[in-house]
Amino acid sequence: MMKGCVYKGPLQSMQFLELDKYKKRVFQVLLALTIVSGTVFVFFNYQRGQSALALIEMAIVILSVGLMIRVNKIRNREKFLRIALVYLTFFLSVMMFAFSVEGVSITVFVWALGIPLISYLLLGVETGFIMTAIFYSLTASLFYRGFHAHVSMVDSIAYANFIACAFVFWGISHSYEHSNRFAKDRLNQLAVFDHLTGLYNRSMVTKLFTKAIESPNTHQQQISVISFDLDHFKNINDQYGHAIGDEVLQRFSQVLMEQIPAESSAFRMGGEEFVVILPTSNEAKANNLAEKIRKAIEQDLIISGLPKAFYVSVSVGVITDWVKSANLNSMLKAADQRLYQAKQQGRNVVVSHG
């Protein structure tokens, strides 16, 4: 079985992880809650003579209003995470300041339970973990500094409950964000790659073709589309079963990945049909590549579990066009017509004219 296929297409440079909409929503909710509760606390703290705290709270309310107006326009994931990190650091520092104010009620520490929740939901697993570790440690030291002298007054069971609760909140936030990321990665994978062969799936053709022709300095160049269709594949399934048929598809995909150059991409279009997009190409280059792949497949294909090697061949259609006039649909259509001619000519051939 083929494992760990190396993708040669321009995957690395593509931003698949679009800005998580839910993180944006969490941020908006946090901002809204900060504006409402912050305004209440500004009045409350001003009334009881805590003007320094009231002033800092007012600053965070104003900052939150500003961000609330801007946050919807942020499209870039990294930028969003940077802003969220700076905001949350400021927000949690204000919380720490509130914990350290002289004469503060012990109940104010209950707000610390929200630290892992907002850190993980906004910033993800790694940064969420670091933020929680830092601000939980600060909370613990501020609690110790303010209350250790009166610790006999504190109900020790309530104290233990609070600590246990803090760790439960941390653990749940961590595992939730972790499984959420796993599910998101899996979804991205399913949306992009064919599950059997690991090649790009059909839905990626338009995206990667557009990316190839829109790359800088390609305007004066040519691009090729190569269509492949395994010959008499139905016979393989009928003769050896679908599992062996699947293995042939995987082995062919492996050959494709080994042969195509780094800047190109390979797709499984469905069944036993494959396409390669070859940027910065010309007719000779595309033809040579198609021939090389056809010959590589023509060799004995050794499949595990079978008593002897058997032959597999592929028919190929090639089309090359100038990038400035290239159109994906017409190129795919032309490559398929040539592929059809290859089948008509008896299979196991490359057709690049006609």
Ligand SMILES: Nc1nc2c(ncn2[C@@H]2O[C@H](COP(=O)(O)OP(=O)(O)OP(=O)(O)O)[C@@H](O)[C@H]2O)c(=O)[nH]1
């Ligand atoms: N094992 C396996 N078979 C598949 C898969 N998808 C499609 N097929 C089979 O691929 C076969 C395609 O057969 P045909 O379209 O008749 O083509 P062919 O036998 O290759 O004949 P030519 O293309 O004319 O050479 C069918 O038997 C499908 O069931 C798959 O994922 N796994």
